[in-house]
Amino acid sequence: MSETRLTSSYARGASEPRLLNKTIGQQLSETAARFGARDALISRHQGLRLSYQQLLEQSQQLASALLRAGIAKGDRVGIWSHNNVEWVLLQLATAHVGIILVNINPAYRTSELAYALNKVQCKALFVMERFKTSDYLGMVRALAPELETQGSDALQIEALPDLRLVVWIDVAGQGQEQPGMQRFSRFIASGDAADPQVAQIGATLTPYDPINIQFTSGTTGFPKGATLTHRNIVNNGYFIGEAMRLTEEDRLCIPVPLYHCFGMVLGNMACMTHGAAMVYPNDGFDALTVLETVQAERCTGLHGVPTMFIAELDHPRFAEFDLSSLRTGIMAGSPCPIEVMKRVVSQMHLSQITIAYGMTETSPVSCQSSTDTPLDKRVSTVGKVHPHLEVKIVSAETGETVAPGQSGELCTRGYSVMHGYWGDEAKTREAIDADGWMHTGDLATMDAEGYVNIVGRIKDMVIRGGENIYPREIEEFLYTHPQVQDVQVVGVPDNRFGEELCAWVIVKAGQSLDAEALRSYCKGRVAHYKVPRYIEFVKAFPMTVTGKIQKFKIREAMIESLKLDVSQTA
Incomplete structure (x- = not known):
């Protein structure tokens, strides 16, 4: 029996499987109970491997350390770092006890860092030492010269009045002491994985609680802090993994940044909701280490934006690597060129790669192709609407839903729509209309089968x-x-x-x-x-x-x- 053909550009996702009604901490605990001994996290550049049981225990220990340092449920804690184990531990530790993690773009410099920290009143900042030419600790000191003369447990900083704690991510106790800051290795050691406070506070949390702030990349002015809940992130990660058909046997190579939803949700949460292994090839993207990691770890999945896949395909040593373990993954982040998709499928063994579309404000994925989407649709569209979501294409002039095949602005409604922009109700009302539709600013078309094609940005x-x-x-x-x-x-x-x-x-x-x-x-x-x-x-x-x-x-x-x-x- 053929599917009903749409008469307007509106589609509602499936109602099964049901939405998950749990916090991130509850999800991790359940995954660890089922797959405790299996690989959870492999950080190749750090030489570190954690099982799901170890990931649970170390994140609980870090949660305890945060509480003992005076960081409380509802407080905001910033993370300014490229990909590493510490980033994931903080993502999970804050979620265990209702602390709101603030993702800070590693490309930010001092004025942008100050804006982000002050906008959401961060009480603590976790920061990597340096990356290539970026001296992160130097930039923090430039903003906070008081660190040189104050104890690390009693900060009073004029430019950052809410900040009380700075923790720098060290390498297993190595490196010189940093005045006014605490080492991550020493900080986490101050906590206790069995601390009863962690479970007590965790029991008071609901899936609807805000748990993450991500600053959207604006082209003008300062970015806005999209605030996401446990429910947003857990469910989006789950349905992303379902579209990829992830299981505990999968090993997903994640070269995309964790500070962005692509790494944190499409990567980490997709794996954590299915018991799959998260594999980080490096702290920043490098095509060669991605190819080496896929081969060495026998990765079955690979994420990336089009430019990353292009760099991998065109690397001079591409032909040296055995990528035959690859099966699935996601290409997203910007429009995916059809010719690049064809090469990825034919040359990288990614026969079941999917395309995902979304935005930070929708946690982020609204539409995704699945592993069984016909190849012609997989290379030319972003798939269909996710379960429990609605999408429509509306005329910019009238606001009415357009006919199939006509272009207009794509709008999304459902569980994935953000809690709002932190501290900015006016901007929230501009983005989310009275009926709950998130207006994306993207031009799109929808065909009679419900497949969505992103034409471009309205402003482009x-x-x-x-x-x-x-x-x-x-x-x-x-x-x-x-x-x-x-x-x-x-x-x-x-x-x-x-x-x-x-x-x-x-x-x-x-x-x-x-x-x-x-x-x-x-x-x-x-x-x-x-x-x-x-x-x-x-x-x-x-x-x-x-x-x-x-x-x-x-x-x-x-x-x-x-x-x-x-x-x-x-």
Whole structure:
């Protein structure tokens, strides 16, 4: 019997299996009871391995240490670090006792760090020592010179008035002492995994309690703190894992950052709700260590944004590695090029890789393909709506739900929608309407079967000579050129046509390509107004730590390079 075909761009997810009504701590305890001896967490760069029972006990010990340091249920604790075991322990420890974890972007610098800590009144900050050229402890000292003269257990910092504790992530007791700060190894040792306070406070928590704040990456102004609950995170992680068909036999390679939902929910929580192993190849992304880790740990799953998969596929040593253990994973974070998906399936053995779509404010996934989604739909859409959620595509002009195949703004409603923006009711009301719909700002279409395709961001749409042009359509076409490794298309101001198209292109290693050859490739294959006027060949794109391309920076760079007069454009 064929499925009912939709008559409007609205879809409701399945009602089974039922939503999980538990906290993160309860979920971890249940997983440890079932799979206690199995690998839970493998951090290759740290040489550390924890079973689920060890993960439970060490996170409970850290929870006890937090309580003994005067951090209470409802307080906010920041984590400013790349991927490591300590990050996960803090994620779980805070959840055990109702402390709200605040994810701080490792790309932040002093002004952004101060903003984030003060916006949510963080009482404690956990921070890594350094990463590449980033001296995190140095930046903390620049904000808080008082650390040099104050004891680590009685901080009074003018620039950070709520901060009472700074813990630096050391390497097993190594390294010099840091004035005014405590070592992580010594701090966790001050707790007790059997501390009765941990269980007593845990018993007072509900799945609806806020447990995590993630700052959304805005292109202008300061970011907003999307506040998520246990219910948001546990259920989203569970249904993500269900779409991947995760079991306790799976080992998921997680090279995406933990400070973002991709690592913390699509990675950690998907594994923790299914007893699968979390495998970290490195503290930051490196294509070679990902390939080495997949082979060494016999990983069955691999996550990444498109740029990560491209870097892995095009690594000079790619052919040396045995990736035959791979089965599933997720490509997400930005629109997934069809040609890249095809290569991932055929060359990396990821026959059951899925595409996921969402945003931080929806915990994050709203739509996902499954392992049995037909390949043509898997490479060209973001799948269907998740269980217990609703999605619709609405007209920007009228707000009405559009017909299948028509583009409009994608909206999401259901358990995954955030608690709100921390301390900002006005912004929350702007994002979530009176009927509970989260307005994503993404342009999308939905076909009659319910498959969703993300066309682009509303703000990225290019209007040229009265024509609406979606950059992703042009990007998908340019990816088919045999010399193109990666490409991004933006609109830049033009007095005659409103906007002109600009393509930034990364050419495959060892290959050559010029602008005229690329334009010739376009002629006769796409409409003339879709052929980019400006073509720049670059080595990399400006992007966030999570691998999201910052198109606004490409546009700004072109305006500066071309010396365009923005004031004269509409």
